[in-house]
Amino acid sequence: MTMLHDSLVELIRRTSAEIPDDVLQSILAALEAEKKGTIAEAAMKIIEKNIELAKRKSQPICQDTGSVIFYVDCPVGFDQITFHETAREAVKDATKKGFLRQNSVDSLTGKNDGTNLGPGAPTVHFHQHRTEDVQVRLMLKGGGCENVGAQYSLPIEKLHANRDLDGCRKVILDAVLQAQGKGCGPGVLGVCIGGDRATGYEFSKQQLLRLIPDRNPVPELDKLEQDIFKTANELGIGPMGFGGKTTLLGVKICAANRVPASFFVSVSYMCWAFRRQGVSLSPAGKIEKWLY
Amino acid sequence: MIKLSLPFTEEKIRALKVGDAVEVSGVVFTGRDAVHKYLHEGGKLPPGVSLRDGIIYHCGPVMMQHDDGSWKCTAAGPTTSIREEPDQGQIIRDFGVRAVIGKGGMGDRTLAACKEHGCVYLHGVGGAAQVLAECVKKVRNVYFLKEFGSPEAIWELEVENFPAVVTIDAHGNSLHREIFAASQAKLAQLI
Incomplete structure (x- = not known):
């Protein structure tokens, strides 16, 4: 397996299990703002506990791990075909590891083959830029x-x-x-x-x-x-x-x-279980920096 | 906090009212879109599955299978219930369901069925898959795994102190209807 593959599996794992800090801060502020003793406050407390538990156990924050959507900013000449193929393999392996639920259904037959691969799954949006760096953002958008x-x-x-x-x-x-x-x-x-x-x-x-x-x-x-x-x-x-x-x-x-x-x-x-993360990758596909 | 143990009685369910916080313990069965469609179209529950005086949980969990064939539940929050609105009332009536667990609430037909047959809607915290998976002490069995796929299968779960809020009671009250009406009125002032 390539370094890019491993980096993408790690990106999927972290996106599924850990909420980005900006979202966490706003959730904590919302918890603080709710009136004490209400069912709204109780719900926010469960949400806070859930975020902590998912991170600690490295398991999905929400069982609906959603549509898998990649946004890739890449330099001119970047091999998009290899990236797409690698992303598919990473999604398949992340599913086997339980970072993603078996979440992709054939719309005609209703069959779920358990791989999370199919037409439009995952979705990859490419955007070229004039700098040399590669940035990959991932959103897991629940149904x-x-x-x-x-x-x-x-x-x-x-x-x-x-x-x-x-x-x-x-x-x-x-x-x-x-x-x-x-x-x-x-x-x-x-x-x-x-x-x-x-x-x-x-x-x-x-x-x-x-x-x-x-x-x-x-x-x-x-x-x-x-x-x-x-x-x-x-x-x-x-x-x-x-x-x-x-x-x-x-x-x-x-x-x-x-x-x-x-x-x-x-x-x-x-939703509050706002799963998005991103990485800057080295030319070899190694994670150099987390973006959120 | 009201502790509820399965199986339920009609009396116990009718004693609940909108806004009550509960914790559920006992055996529950999951069922979502594919199961509701199947039952609505006249499908039979497989041997070993009974919803009578019990719970149907709108949930598509993440399950990992051990080498010995047993299952571990690693994420198990509720899914949006309103999709089951066309079929829920009939299923409550025909299968003797005493409580539906889900999220987002349900509509007038389910509300009417709850009132008529003695059933409540229990709202879990959507997205709280880890907190709720911790409440799943054992995965006892799975049905229709091959036919419907893992998220849509019927999972038989042993849960302990599963937290939820009564948002539709057996007396025709719905927190969802109240909040919608209040927020709609408020918006009309602010628009």
Whole structure:
């Protein structure tokens, strides 16, 4: 087995078992904020204990180890085919080791062959850059939170949502309302305003690669992020939808151009069991640095 | 904290109310999408599986098999329950289920079935796969492993002090309905 293979298995193990520090800090703050003696506080305590236990035992934080999505930033001339093949082998081996659940089902036959390999599984997004380094980010996106994602096509009369930022605000908050606790809140929203149906969702997911406490460099989007975050946390949905103070841990929004006829707002919801990690790799495929 | 031991009685289940924190001990069976579809379409439970006065747990665990063929549960949190809404009421009625464990809550049909047949919905903490796997003391058996695959199979689990919250009781109350209505009203003020 190559060094790249071993590095990717380790990336999968750590992503599945350990929550990134920025997410952990926001969860601890949410636990602190909940009223003592409520079922919301009890849920946050179980979440905190679960995070500690998963790390200590090197076992999945959540049994739904999700869709396996790699984001690879690589130099010109990087061998994408070998990377993809190696990633597939790493996913298969990580499944055997129990870092991933046997989680991939043939959509036509309903069969689960236990390998986690198949069309679109895993997914690998490549992006070239002009520097020599290779960065691999991994997201394990569970089905419960993926199912509460939503895509709105503006205008939506019923929600009084027009084709403007206020309309975007209304539909994003509607997504939070509809999700309630079903996506394992408190969660994080990744949102894309614009794009087409495919890129809208794709970019909304990529927003989840941002650090929780970072701020959006675009003033309008920053303002919208802060507004949605504050408003959502006044709704009282709370952890797991039990009622309580923290409904969202963060909101990340980007904008993409659209064609004049379309105005999509795409919302991806990430559960509290926010599994993302990343590594910088040496040319030989050795892990040099952890990115989160 | 209310301690609940399996098997349940209707009286014990009807005594529970929304918001009660419980800890469950005894033998539970997992069942999720494939199992609900199968039972809804008239499928029979295999010998050895009985849901009567018992629990169906919406869960697709991570299981590792030892060399001697026995199983170890390494992750076992609840999955989203609402997908089972079309079939749950019928399964509660036909198989005598006294409690459903899952996450995210269920809808009006399940609420009505809980009231009519004396059943509750117990909400586990979604994602808390390690805390809940620690409550699984033994994996007693597995059914439909080949047909449905590991996450969708029926796993027979011995659990101890499994923590959950009653969010749908047997009296027509639902925490999910309450929270949805309250949050919807609040949003209308803030929008």
